[in-house]
Amino acid sequence: MTESTYRIQGSTGEWEVVIGLEVHAQITTNAKLFSGAATEFGQEPNTQVSLVDAAMPGMLPVPNEECLRQAVRTGLAINAQINKYSRFDRKNYFYADLPQGYQISQLFHPIVGEGEIEVQLDEKDPDSEVRVIGVERIHVEQDAGKLMHDQHPTMSYVDLNRCGVALMEIVSRPDLRSPSEVGAYVKKLRSILRYVGSCDGNMEQGSMRADVNVSVRKPGPITEENPLGTRSETKNVNSIRFMMQVIEYEAQRQVDLIEDGGTVAQETRLFDASKGETRSMRSKEDAHDYRYFPDPDLLPIELSDEFIEECRASLPELPDAKRARYENELDVSAYNAAVLTADADTAFWFEGMLAAGAKPKAASNWLLSELFGALNKLDKTLAESPVNPSQAAELLGLVDDGTISGKIAKDVFEIMLESGQGAAAIVEEKGLKQESDTGAIEAVIADVMAANEDKVAEYRGGKDRLFGFFVGQTMKAMQGKANPQVVNELLKKVLDL
Amino acid sequence: MSVDKETVMKIARLSRIAISDAEAESMVPELNAILGWVEQLAEVDVSGVEPTTAVIPNKLRLREDKVTDGDVREKVLANAPARENGFFGVPKVIE
Amino acid sequence: MSDITELGVAAIRDGVAKGEFTAVEAAEAFNANVAAGRALNAFIVETPEMAIEAAKAIDADKAAGKPLGKMAGVPIGMKDLFCTEGVQSTAGSKILEGFIPQYESTVSANLWKAGAGMLGKLNMDQFAMGSSNETSHFGNVLSPWRIQGSNHDLVPGGSSGGSASVVAARLCPGATGTDTGGSIRQPAAFTGITGIKPTYGRCSRWGVVAFASSLDQAGSLAHDVRDCAIMLEAMAGFDPKDTTSLDAQVPDWEAALSSDLKGKKVGIPKEYRMDGMDGEIEALWQKGIELLTDAGAQIVDISLPHTKYALPAYYIIAPAEASSNLARYDGVRYGLRDLPDGAGLQDMYAVTRAAGFGSEVKRRIMIGTYVLSAGFYDAYYTQAQKIRTLIAQDFEKAWEKCDVILAPSTPTAAFAPGEQSDNPLAMYLNDVFAVPASMAGLPAMSVPAGLNKDGLPLGLQIIGKAMDEQSVLNAGLAIEERADFTARPEKWW
């Protein structure tokens, strides 16, 4: 069964699962959305807080232009409508991580409207199904502060460092139908954000997290008789694995509930990672009248065509375009193109090799096998690689022009990783340059044959597979530095008399 | 539209203002007098009229993305009713 | 030397500059009046030492021949809505009692830069919600005025009642105020002094405790038009920290003062002539028309059709904004925290806010919460904001026919404490003439123009075009010169 027909088996038959995601992505900026305080992660409590963030009496918000710019660039990257007129609204509720008593967000007029994202259900399989997932809107809003419940017996601690950091809320249509589709969608969205540079996509640090909306219904087209089911919203799920768990758990819970004659409540829930369960957030239930209204401290946002065009012009080549170009113009294999473009850093590293003169096909194979293999062993990321793209290109160049064999190249790469030396220098110093001089090779072949007359006889007697033995002996005698093609040709000449 | 005691209780809860039954009781006529008085706005024909956004024509000014503030923890915590280890303290919240 | 406390802002500034007396002498004189005037309950905090500090600096600058600022040597009173660094700022509330700001509001900072000194923080209606100064946690402010032959107290008006009372009683030569829906003009009228609210955005709101963000505007209260102009000039100015502040040069209003109104048109809005209007107010308005005609102005009848809807629309918009602006007073980061044993966070909020807010503040927060709540938003808030647009359009049309508008400041003279406090609606009606200009963000001022039969002051209001404070000041000056209002309260405090 393909992913798009994921079903829950209930006692009354099959159920379809309908999922919508509200992804909160922290916008990469130096300062907060409405104050000049820093956004750096993991600092001392309340040190990255201005009097505005702490909502002192009479403090006023002043918007950070970069946040709007990044939201617009992100919108353009998913072919979304950019709203030249938008506004900030207040979402009113009381919580200790929300000093103002309201979150400045955008309800009535978001800065970005309808867009869409193409998702390959299995990124490793270029032939797997591609789904288009609708994005309803992207709006800009403030993050809240952080509460710590385990530091004191009777108190919770409040740290406002995150409070006021800029977020993009990227709201998908309820177009997703399975946990793996959701996984693929979030990976693709993360990839786009990282290409655009509007979010670092770092889920461990909470730069990307999602509210997961799940409902179940009987399969078939959405109609009056068979509408969407009532959804539950599980808040702040901060890893793709957890999102998938939430969906599986919620779908099963809702199916059981309905089949036992119950009804699904439209409510917000919390995910308990330790139990792999969700539970209702009663604490906030009664406060669900947010009394949204336009923030009277802030005038409407009016974007000029110039501003929007600057944003458009500043966009890099995006993953889908890159992938197509690698496949069609650089004839990199479909699989390699997919893997190379999945993450911006990999693609940029690859293009660094090409810029230094490497041949695309060889470069893509080497990067994905040799380099990734080595980094795995060293347990390093691409960014931490001891070898840079131009050094890598130099190495492949030596193989390409026959200076060294592929086998020697592996040894040279080993040395490069340890010493950080350049490939050519290593080949020179260690005398690894491969031997193509027929005279020298013929001499060695002569010795090999003299030393193994019996085998020569057997071979000539029809034992062809001994040919490899002679190649091996010859290469061994020349410490692998002989050009393999030349060795083959010369051996054939003398043996096949 | 007029409010009853339950509505007053609900508004008070939304506003996070504790009120007794008696207070809610006495607020019913007060609020209804005011709400009844503002009802007259309904008689104004506002078709085609935009709600006011900026009363004096003005453009939203934006800030450069520079760190110009923060790192003032003492000022932030100076008036805190309860503070410990650089945090504000509140009664334990069970989520 | 004559009593310095009889002098106004301009006279003190000039006296110090000319060396007729020192800034310290001026500060000492007013500190003495402040101490002697406690019966008025106009101050929440007195800061005599700060007044002296500032004065010493001015005297030193003068001795050193340094240039002196617009307000050099003038000690003033600061409405307690302005946050002042290191000095308790409460907005007249219990919930902010003991709150010591670690920052200085832009407007107060501008005044200190201009050479003014602070005599203290002035009592006011709690969170600027009130028209009689009966809602302060720190007790009622009393007006220095009394009905002739009576020793009964009167209210000074509100919410800037402390500011009005101290100027009328000569405890301060000038004071800051804020006007959301008449809170400068109404108390000025009640106490026989002059008060101006500039165009919305002239004065920064940064560091001013917010009541209704789209309406709040700081202004000045003083003896006369010139003093108001000088002080407002020092307070106003573009502030990048307030995105609603206007990026416009502040004119030299004082230098351009002129009571010659030749070629000016003064509009008389017929809708302000409400049935049941007090005869004395109507007569005062007529007197104003004559004074302005005498000054060379041409009187034209105008219409502001949506006037009667301004007050009810205001009582949706202002409470709605307030309900959200006052959510930050929750007992977590500053101010009062009321935490019963075993109470959770949400209980703490409810109990703290119940104990920290006065009844009028609670009333407005609840009205605002209600009109914004699910299902009612469009019927109330959106409708009110549309009507606000119509009110602004009424004025736009009027400006095709006139340069300024003349109207009464208030429907009555000052009343006694308790007279209206149990009837919110009656209290709200005090601002019926003041609110339309606030809703449209227009500059407006009240100048004293006469006394009623009880010998209590009455004020006339002038409303001007956006950014045209000058025309408002000039028309005000024309009335001031001709009305020659010299009445003063008899000292009983």
Ligand SMILES: [Mg+2]
């Ligand atoms: Mg959500």
Ligand SMILES: [Zn+2]
């Ligand atoms: Zn959100």
